[in-house]
Amino acid sequence: MLTRGFATIARLRWLVLLSALGCAVALGLAAEAGNRAAMYTAVGGIIGCGGLVLLAMRYRPAALVPARDEPALIDPPAPHLVMQGVMFTLMCSVLVIGKVGAVLDREIGWPVDAVGSALVLVGVAGQWYLALGGLGLRVRPDGVVNRQLFGSLFIPWEAFAAGFPVTPAKHRLNVYYDRPELVRKRGVLVSRDTLPATVEPIRLAELIQDYVRHPERRSAIGS
Structure with a gap:
């Protein structure tokens, strides 16, 4: 059953990542408005995704698959990379969205917040690139x-x-x-x-x- 689930995650990776992005934005805005349950939900999601990453790393597809862009056989999408992308996306709700107001208003320490948020976003972009394929x-x-x-x-x-x-x-x-x-x-x-x-x-x-x-x-x- 787990094998089937991981295969589905890999096949629907665009939908999984976009859903995670929507959840991250909603949870981040709710947490910024003072909703503690949203913050706890985001942290719980990050921890849960970390556990799924460890499980998914044991999943091994049987064989390479045909490429769409050239005559070649390529690595199939990796579910653990998709779940890493989800985990990093949810981290944005905790580490980035709450800093946007401080950066825009140039509050004390805003340059540090801006650099930290930029690094997190670069990490998220890198994880999405890995999850969506192209490497391997x-x-x-x-x-x-x-x-x-x-x-x-x-x-x-x-x-x-x-x-x-x-x-x-x-x-x-x-x-x-x-x-x-x-x-x-x-x-x-x-x-x-x-x-x-x-x-x-x-x-x-x-x-x-x-x-x-x-x-x-x-x-x-x-x-």
Whole structure:
């Protein structure tokens, strides 16, 4: 039942996040007007979302899914990232909305409130970007791409070791090369030696191994 629920959260991620935004605004305005129940509700929601994030991190879809924007197989939406987006959005009701009046009226300490609120909003925007997709693994006809927030890694099929290109580990794949000079890395915090596995690592490893050993099948990727 939990698996089905997390799959639904991932599929309806836009609706979930927009609903969280509406709740955050309503709770923040009510709390600013002196409604303590609204504040307690927001804090309880944040704590509850944190618990759901921990549970959702154990959810692993079986396989990659076809991309809409190019011929590729990509990571399916991650429910724990959606719930993190909800949690950060609810945090706005506690940390940001109550500061808006102080900033607009330039009360004592308003620059600190303005900077703090801006940082929270940037964090929320980042969480929404992660939740809505665009990052993660892409298996394409020309190779494997790992897109992360601060960098990316492109591994052409020719770069992989022919015998054992990848081996599965917990939440990741270990990568081995015959021609490491073909690998292209941009940015920071992206490893050349591992790939993230948001789906079942064993099935993902088998998929990549199959395309390394059978080049004639690569043209059908994502079709």
